[in-house]
Amino acid sequence: MTAYLLNLATLATIFGILAASLNLLIGYAGIFSVAHAVFFGLGAYAGAQVAMLLVPDVLLACLAGGAVAALLSLGLALPALRVRGEYFVAASLGLQMMAVTVFSEAHALTGGHGGLVGIPLPTLLGFDVSAQGVFLTVCLAVLALILLAIRMLMRGSFGRSLMAIRDSESAAEAFGKDVRQLKTLVVVLGCALAGVGGALFSFYMMFVNVESFTLEQSILIMAMVIIGGTATLAGPLVGVLLLLLLPAALSFLPFIPPTQIGAVQQFIYGLAMALLMIFRPAGIAGQSAGRR
Amino acid sequence: MSAPLLSVRGLDKKFGGLAAVQQVDMDLHPGVLTALVGPNGAGKTTLFNLITGNIPADSGEVLLDGASIRGRSPHHIARLGVARSFQDLRLFARMTVRENVLAAIEHTAWLWQPGGRSARRAREAAVEQALERTGLTAQANARAMDLAYAERKFLSVARILATGSRIWLLDEPASGLDLHSRARFVSLVRQAAAEGVTICLIEHNLDIVTELADRIAFLDRGAKLAEGDPQDILRDPELIGIYFGERRT
Numbered sequence A: 001m002t003a004y005l006l007n008l009a010t011l012a013t014i015f016g017i018l019a020a021s022l023n024l025l026i027g028y029a030g031i032f033s034v035a036h037a038v039f040f041g042l043g044a045y046a047g048a049q050v051a052m053l054l055v056p057d058v059l060l061a062c063l064a065g066g067a068v069a070a071l072l073s074l075g076l077a078l079p080a081l082r083v084r085g086e087y088f089v090a091a092s093l094g095l096q097m098m099a100v101t102v103f104s105e106a107h108a109l110t111g112g113h114g115g116l117v118g119i120p121l122p123t124l125l126g127f128d129v130s131a132q133g134v135f136l137t138v139c140l141a142v143l144a145l146i147l148l149a150i151r152m153l154m155r156g157s158f159g160r161s162l163m164a165i166r167d168s169e170s171a172a173e174a175f176g177k178d179v180r181q182l183k184t185l186v187v188v189l190g191c192a193l194a195g196v197g198g199a200l201f202s203f204y205m206m207f208v209n210v211e212s213f214t215l216e217q218s219i220l221i222m223a224m225v226i227i228g229g230t231a232t233l234a235g236p237l238v239g240v241l242l243l244l245l246l247p248a249a250l251s252f253l254p255f256i257p258p259t260q261i262g263a264v265q266q267f268i269y270g271l272a273m274a275l276l277m278i279f280r281p282a283g284i285a286g287q288s289a290g291r292r
Numbered sequence B: 001m002s003a004p005l006l007s008v009r010g011l012d013k014k015f016g017g018l019a020a021v022q023q024v025d026m027d028l029h030p031g032v033l034t035a036l037v038g039p040n041g042a043g044k045t046t047l048f049n050l051i052t053g054n055i056p057a058d059s060g061e062v063l064l065d066g067a068s069i070r071g072r073s074p075h076h077i078a079r080l081g082v083a084r085s086f087q088d089l090r091l092f093a094r095m096t097v098r099e100n101v102l103a104a105i106e107h108t109a110w111l112w113q114p115g116g117r118s119a120r121r122a123r124e125a126a127v128e129q130a131l132e133r134t135g136l137t138a139q140a141n142a143r144a145m146d147l148a149y150a151e152r153k154f155l156s157v158a159r160i161l162a163t164g165s166r167i168w169l170l171d172e173p174a175s176g177l178d179l180h181s182r183a184r185f186v187s188l189v190r191q192a193a194a195e196g197v198t199i200c201l202i203e204h205n206l207d208i209v210t211e212l213a214d215r216i217a218f219l220d221r222g223a224k225l226a227e228g229d230p231q232d233i234l235r236d237p238e239l240i241g242i243y244f245g246e247r248r249t
Helices: A004-026 A036-053 A058-080 A086-105 A132-157 A159-165 A169-174 A179-205 A215-228 A234-252 A258-279 B046-053 B074-079 B097-105 B116-133 B149-163 B180-193 B205-210 B230-234 B236-244
Strands: B008-013 B020-027 B033-037 B059-064 B082-084 B165-173 B197-203 B213-220 B222-227
Touching: A004 A036, A004 A132, A004 A159, A004 A179, A004 A215, A004 A234, A036 A058, A036 A086, A036 A179, A036 A215, A058 A179, A086 A215, A086 B197, A132 A159, A159 A169, A159 A179, A159 B205, A169 A179, A169 B074, A169 B222, A215 A234, A215 A258, A234 A258, A258 B046, B008 B046, B020 B213, B020 B222, B033 B046, B046 B059, B046 B165, B046 B197, B074 B082, B082 B149, B097 B116, B097 B149, B097 B222, B116 B165, B149 B165, B149 B180, B180 B197, B180 B205, B213 B230, B213 B236, B222 B230, B222 B236, B230 B236
Parallel strands: B033 B197, B033 B213, B082 B165, B165 B197
Antiparallel strands: B008 B020, B008 B059, B213 B222
16 A cells, blocks of 8 residues: 555646646746646656666656657747647647657667567666665755746746746737747756656656557647646646646445446546636636735 | 937738828927827727737838837737837736736736746736726725726726836727726826827817827828828818818818
């Protein structure tokens, strides 16, 4: 039972990193990307390769995962941020579709459909951190650092500039904001953090393949942010707990047959999304009118 | 009159077959308040959009201090000291009043602003001063979306005021204001002009135009028909006829 709970907690922490990083884009900058799983995947493959070819150091793998995701996010940001709103969503959707194909076919880098297996046990500065509780502590520390950094940035001029762009792009430009540069910066930052999450994920699973980086995964991360609440630190974490723990909780309900859990889960997600959009469009813990 | 701070020369803009702005010349002088007057669809807001780089001109020139700014991006022109407001205000709705004003004066597109603590204090002082002059100090921590209509209008001016811009382009800033708020607005704009700010104002309320404007430029169908002293322009029966909907041939 303890191992099961530790497993859930570790996955929730990694998804917390993903949701917090996507919240930078959606919640603070108003950029809707449906390709976040791509950068999660890039970080995972880069981290795994570093661990397999060089040294299985968590710090090094996170840096490599973040750097690769950041670098390749420029491929999305530079052309796609010239367009607005729904066009960016379409561009990110295109990237997501393309990336799944590349992940499946680039055998030398990703292992293809079979994925990368045999990722060594993680170390941190020479110390073994592979025990479940210890690795969870490492993941929690990374999440805490990321949340702290996001909090500092969003309370400063960078955050205000992003929120200004989110609320009115033309007014932000009229007050001297270089909108394209700011958007590029936040996309690179958000994707880099997703890459860090990917590197941790690869160590935790000790195996990565394309199934973890599909459009469904991107939509799940987006749902975590939207349901939990945008533009707050707590919102995405609430979303993660709800969407990740819900399936686990349902499996404990004796009156739901195991074969029906998936259907019940989908029904609850759909109902929750619809009710939220009607009664609380900013999400459970998101900013609402008259309150911060 | 001193040399113009901002000049528009032969500015042209067509949207498909519609000539939105045609061969417009206009000079804005330091400390002078010019009102752009004309019926709906005259091209007044389009002229603002051309000056601020929001839409590209087909031909003509926009000169700031004698140097061309045509073709530059809106954020670059804003950093040169040309501030504008919008008819629909475009406030940063989910941010507080104080954040709205602070965001308006933070230009650097990097993770933090340069200049350290002293620059930050100067920005904070500019924000507090702008809030005080616009009567928004008590609402500083309210979100823009929660403000009353007149307060939103004053917030749109506070953002411009805090920037310290040399040129203000105000698009119907007093429309819909009650008499008390209107008087406060007139006083605020007069004070700015007295401090040397160059102001160009689009306004449909001719009482406000009469109260505020040093000069009037009259536009119709994209062309400037007249420019001069408010008394002369507003006494011209042909212009007034056009303004109130009697079409010229």
